[in-house]
Amino acid sequence: MGLAATNPGADPTSRPSSDRVEDTDVRAPDGVGAVDLPTHCSPPLRAHTDEVEQRLLADPQLLDDIAEAVAGPFHVLFPERVSRNVRAFQAALTDTGVDGFVYFGKKANKAACVVRACAEAGAGVDVASTGELVAALAQGVRGADLMITGPAKSDELLWLAARHRALIAVDAVDELDRVAALGVPARVLLRVLPEGSTSRFGLTRPELEQAVRTIAPNGPITLCGFSFHLSGYDATARAEQAVELVGHCLRARSDGHPADTISIGGGFGVDYLDAVSWARFREALSAKWFHGSAPSGDYYPYHFPTPGAAMLTTVLTHNDLAAVLRENSIRVAVEPGRALLDRAGSSVFRVQGVKTRAAEGNPYDILTVDGTSLSLSEQWFDSEYLPDPVLWPHRPGDTTPTCVGATTCLESDLLSRRRIPLPRRARVGDLLIYPNTAGYQMDSNESPFHELPLPPKVVLRERADRLRWTLDATSR
The missing domain is CATH 3.20.20.10 (Alanine racemase)
Structure with a gap:
């Protein structure tokens, strides 16, 4: 199959009926939009997220505390x-x-x-x-x-x-x-x-x-x-x-x-994405947005109005x-x-390396993170998980087309082959948080390849005025 993005039975321009007032979107800083992007970069695909995840991303310390304690990639769940x-x-x-x-x-x-x-x-x-x-x-x-x-x-x-x-x-x-x-x-x-x-x-x-x-x-x-x-x-x-x-x-x-x-x-x-972003991605989908060859399969219908x-x-x-x-x-x-x-969990990886490459003379970054694509697997095979990761911590910077590779020796082991418009250039030590990954992405294809440990699952709960975390029983 060639490049395609399907959404059976869905109107790509309709507003998702599942949007609730307590749900918000992951947003990049002002000024990052489709009109600002070079032709070798995908438009942004920012996911709907739960309020608890928004609090996690806004906390100045909690994500880093968990990452330091776990000492590797991990999944966060919101029961x-x-x-x-x-x-x-x-x-x-x-x-x-x-x-x-x-x-x-x-x-x-x-x-x-x-x-x-x-x-x-x-x-x-x-x-x-x-x-x-x-x-x-x-x-x-x-x-x-x-x-x-x-x-x-x-x-x-x-x-x-x-x-x-x-x-x-x-x-x-x-x-x-x-x-x-x-x-x-x-x-x-x-x-x-x-x-x-x-x-x-x-x-x-x-x-x-x-x-x-x-x-x-x-x-x-x-x-x-x-x-x-x-x-x-x-x-x-x-x-x-x-x-x-x-x-x-x-x-x-x-x-x-x-x-x-x-x-x-x-x-x-x-429903992962708003109707406008999904329609823009589908209508303009280009092989120029991808590192190496573009995925050959259809995509999960990431916008679903009902x-x-x-x-x-x-x-x-x-x-x-x-x-x-x-x-x-x-x-x-x-x-x-x-x-x-839906909106019940995310996957977190730490940046271990940053390289700059060029596509037809246009620069972009390739990140290497401390995990593998087996821990971020979309079950629509020959595809990849499309919602944009969030770069943490939030800092000012210039939009940087970026794809994400895994810490393995396999050329094909890429978490994001698509060049994502990150709001700034990533640094070693930063975290990438892929939103809304609890449904199949965390588990279906996980493997301790290279004897890398499987990412543990962290349970995040609201307790009074703060968030508390513990390891899931499957990760202790």
Whole structure:
């Protein structure tokens, strides 16, 4: 694929409906804008951030104190923001009169504080491994509030899930046979392969019919309902697929099964950037903005006008899906990952080196930081994380086109291949704070390459008139 930046179903010029009065944007000093930039530099892409992060960036000492104590790169998490995001999803269900439950997609972040925040807010957790299941239980999530997903689950995972009365999303007929062979009562959903999908996950219609026949009404396996997962961020497609699942539930009920639950999965968009900045980036996107070759893949839709809980509301109100669910006494489960982590964390790297290079005679800087791109990984592969890092501490200076490299011997190991318009020239010892990285960027591809330690997770909480920090349980 060539240079592209996609935003399925979104109007690039609309104002994000998720903007709240307590959320602010990371802003460069006055005078830094698209009109001031040389042609070999990208326009600024300044992220929406939470108020707690703004306080962290404004504190004259706290970031440096943490960096000195950790002695390397680190991730900062704001669990109170996770709680707020959970409550927003719960409110979307309540406001539409729908009986529903929120499960956090744990694969999006391993931090213990995130799971604890979900448990305390009344959410469950979606897990796909024995380790994730045990970690969720350790943070107070009840077994009945666990959703078990993923293909070809291990016998150990299935046994633990059944023992804890978790809801198991069965992905294949032979997996259902293995659940039955456990000899333990189990609660299951059957994962449906949507019509026309080429996904390797889920049950085809003949397999689905076979699975329903296999489960005996009032037997040890309880058919609680059906699930699906769609790629992309199309609210209409989710609503229409949900109606299909309601039909499956009604047919299963006629055979004596309770079938009172559908899961519509995750895939709720996150709004990282304002509409104007994102549209400007997409429309003017140029290979001249990048060090070396430009990324070849599409980008995550970093501006999303109806993100998170607002997207759930859109799903539930499409063709009055909420009324269909209410009239048929169907409970809906949702499994957001990235959306529950929106503005709930950042990644911090220290500058270890500064070089100046030139592109067609135009100078720019290449920074080397004390970490790797594996700790800032965007899951839209062959891409990179686009929101601008914040250069700390704040000092006066001239706008400097800058890309960011990792402390490894790999030419391709760049945190930011795009030349970012930093508000001043970076110095050795400065910190770069990449905002809003809690959703997938921190964890998915981390590796102790070169025997470098993985960046620990720091938990930041508001306490009275100051911010307090501690290491997350996963980093102690």
